[in-house]
Amino acid sequence: MLQDAQIALGRQLLDYIDTRSTAMAPDLYLQPVDEYVSHATAAREQQRLFRALPMCVGMSGLLAQPGSFQTHDVSGLPLLLTRNEQGRVQAFLNVCRHRGARVAEQCGKARALVCPYHAWSYDMNGKLKVRPADGAFDGAPHESLGLTPLATAERDGLIWVMPRAQDSLDLDTHLGALNAELASFKLAGFHHYETRTLTRRMNWKLLLDTFLESYHFCVLHRDSICSIFYDNLGAFDHWGPHFRLVSPRKSIEEIRGEQAPRWNLMPHIVSIYVLFPNTVLVWQLDHIELWQIHPGATPDESITLLSLYTPEPAHSEAARRHWNKNMDLVVHVVENEDFPVGEGIQRGFHSGAQDSILFGRNEPGLIHFHRSVSAALGA
Numbered sequence: 001m002l003q004d005a006q007i008a009l010g011r012q013l014l015d016y017i018d019t020r021s022t023a024m025a026p027d028l029y030l031q032p033v034d035e036y037v038s039h040a041t042a043a044r045e046q047q048r049l050f051r052a053l054p055m056c057v058g059m060s061g062l063l064a065q066p067g068s069f070q071t072h073d074v075s076g077l078p079l080l081l082t083r084n085e086q087g088r089v090q091a092f093l094n095v096c097r098h099r100g101a102r103v104a105e106q107c108g109k110a111r112a113l114v115c116p117y118h119a120w121s122y123d124m125n126g127k128l129k130v131r132p133a134d135g136a137f138d139g140a141p142h143e144s145l146g147l148t149p150l151a152t153a154e155r156d157g158l159i160w161v162m163p164r165a166q167d168s169l170d171l172d173t174h175l176g177a178l179n180a181e182l183a184s185f186k187l188a189g190f191h192h193y194e195t196r197t198l199t200r201r202m203n204w205k206l207l208l209d210t211f212l213e214s215y216h217f218c219v220l221h222r223d224s225i226c227s228i229f230y231d232n233l234g235a236f237d238h239w240g241p242h243f244r245l246v247s248p249r250k251s252i253e254e255i256r257g258e259q260a261p262r263w264n265l266m267p268h269i270v271s272i273y274v275l276f277p278n279t280v281l282v283w284q285l286d287h288i289e290l291w292q293i294h295p296g297a298t299p300d301e302s303i304t305l306l307s308l309y310t311p312e313p314a315h316s317e318a319a320r321r322h323w324n325k326n327m328d329l330v331v332h333v334v335e336n337e338d339f340p341v342g343e344g345i346q347r348g349f350h351s352g353a354q355d356s357i358l359f360g361r362n363e364p365g366l367i368h369f370h371r372s373v374s375a376a377l378g379a
């Protein structure tokens with residue numbers, strides 16, 4: 001994080017601790033229940049959020065080497081990401097131009113991707129190279145039958161794709177002033193450790209809501225993370241629809257004895273960035289959790305990729321034990337504590353108990369997120 005931001009945040013958080021307060025929105029907010037269950041809303045979200053905005057598909061470490069490839073299906077689009085021999089990341093639709101089979105599965109390293117159906121083969125730039133019985137396709141030139149490319153960018157360690165083939169990608173406009181803050185994390189140097197897929201009977205926004213307040217820390221998480229963090233206490237800042245929530249660890253007390261210009265806040269906070277609409281990037285002590293949260297087949301379902309990126313490659317057994325422990329802890333907390341409550345909420349939405357739920361002034365992240373969704377949907 002930028003040093004100026006760390007100093008400002010450090011002062012803010014110590015003040016919240018001293019005054020037993022937290023970031024507050026000006027007003028409380030009524031969030032319509034319908035937006036979590038409506039098929040019409042889900043269809044509008046697909047169109048205006050999930051197909052129209054740049055989509056973060058991972059960090060650079062996902063495609064560590066030239067020649068590596070990775071499939072990505074969580075958005076409902078069959079994506080194929082590659083890093084070519086020159087190191088450039090590109091994205092394609094994972095759809096063979098012969099009769100539409102998937103050209104690649106999972107991930108790996110290759111010089112060419114050979115379709116499993118009739119062996120048309122494509123290079124890492126998506127160009128059609130070899131076609132068995134080539135003469136049978138006279139009149140359909142190779143040049144016109146490359147994999148369908150999508151606009152792609154790799155910036156400051158994050159990989160972005162435009163979901164619609166006709167759209168161009170403008171990250172300057174999309175991220176705005178958040179660019180500088182993201183660059184300060186030097187994410188390009190991180191290594192992909194593991195990705196897990198979490199499917200839940202919760203609307204994607206409800207799953208994302210899990211991250212957006214610390215009001216529940218010492219109630220729902222009294223036996224897990226409550227002892228590490230302050231309850232109902234955190235900073236909130238936003239850049240357009242994107243925003244950051246910072247919760248201090250109890251260890252933040254250690255910085256009180258030091259001069260502010262020398263503060264290193266990072267070991268003492270968890271910093272949550274919501275990259276609108278559906279990516280949550282979490283700075284945890286020394287590593288990154290990247291959450292890609294997508295709608296499922298119905299408004300009551302979501303599918304999420306949770307990836308862990310580490311500052312060093314995990315070569316040793318001890319390193320793997322360490323990172324497995326981190327991954328298991330976060331999955332344990334969300335799967336056993338947050339998400340069961342969320343699934344109960346989703347079921348309750350259908351009961352007719354109330355038309356809206358309430359976000360308190362102490363939950364500014366929730367308010368900002370849902371206002372931003374409404375604005376993007378033109379509601």
Ligand code: FES
Pocket residue numbers: 096097098099100101115116117118119120
């Ligand atoms: S569908 Fe790919 S080679 Fe036929």
Ligand SMILES: [Fe+2]
Pocket residue numbers: 210216220221338
């Ligand atoms: Fe939680």
